[in-house]
Amino acid sequence: MLSAIAIDDEPMALEVIKAHASKVPFLQLTATFTDAIKALEYLKDHPANLIFLDIKMPDISGMELATLLPKETMVIFTTAYSEHAVKSFELDAIDYLLKPFNLSRFLKACQKAQEWHELKKSPSSESSSIFIKTGFEQVKINFDELLYCEANGNYVNFHLSDKKILSRMTLSETEELLPSYFVKTHRSYIVNSKEIRKIEKHQVSTGGKIVPVSGAFHKELVEKMK
DSSP, X not given: OEEEEXXXXXXXXXXXXXXXXXXXXXXXXXXXXXXXXXXXXXXXXXXXXXXXEESSOSSSOHHHHHTTSOTTOEEEEEEXXXXXXXXXHHTTOSEEEESSOOHHHHHHHHHHHXXXXXXXXXXXXXXXXXXXXXXXXXXXXXXXXXXXXXXXXXXXXXXXXXXXXXXXXXXXXXXXXXXXTEEEEETTEEXXXXXXXXXOSSEEEETTEEXXXXXXXXXXXXXXXX
16 A cells, blocks of 8 residues: 655645545555645654655645655656656656646556556566666566666666666666676676686777776676686
8 A cells, every 4th residue: 555645736636646546455545735844744653655746836836746755655747737747857856747647647657656666576586587666657578688887977777788767866776676696897887707708907898898997896706707
């Protein structure tokens, strides 16, 4: 069961969310707020898995409020303004509901949140794959197809043999999701050691691609390959 709250300065918008939420069997809407500050106070003592969050509100915008939430809290933005979609993606939102939205669209967003919630609870060490969030979707990556990961600012590129997938996360967060045979070769790179074909002083070859190796990680890499 997902616990959720809704924040919107328009009472009628909250009534729509209440009505839709009552028809989603795995969702429990515990509270609604027209005041974002009061919602933050509520969350201190009543953590929620998911927040339905309006973007344009007085005092503090939904975008600003989202940056104050715990990282594990999922957000679905609700707004009448489509121009905020890109920014909501940058804030790692689960979905973006454009008002007026119907029950079908609301349910789809909730299902995404439920799937992501379940995936986060699944330990990667017991699996041969992970799901990562890219845009508003979750994409499955098989470890045996993953060559290396490359940090790019606040994003990580997952390089597979035939494509690459971009996800908004840090390299440290990525490292925690991967099996022990993935090894760091550089502060910006993690490589699948099973796919390394050649090790040189400043680089390794994997899947026909060259990945840099910094001095700080060269010794650890060599030891791992033994």
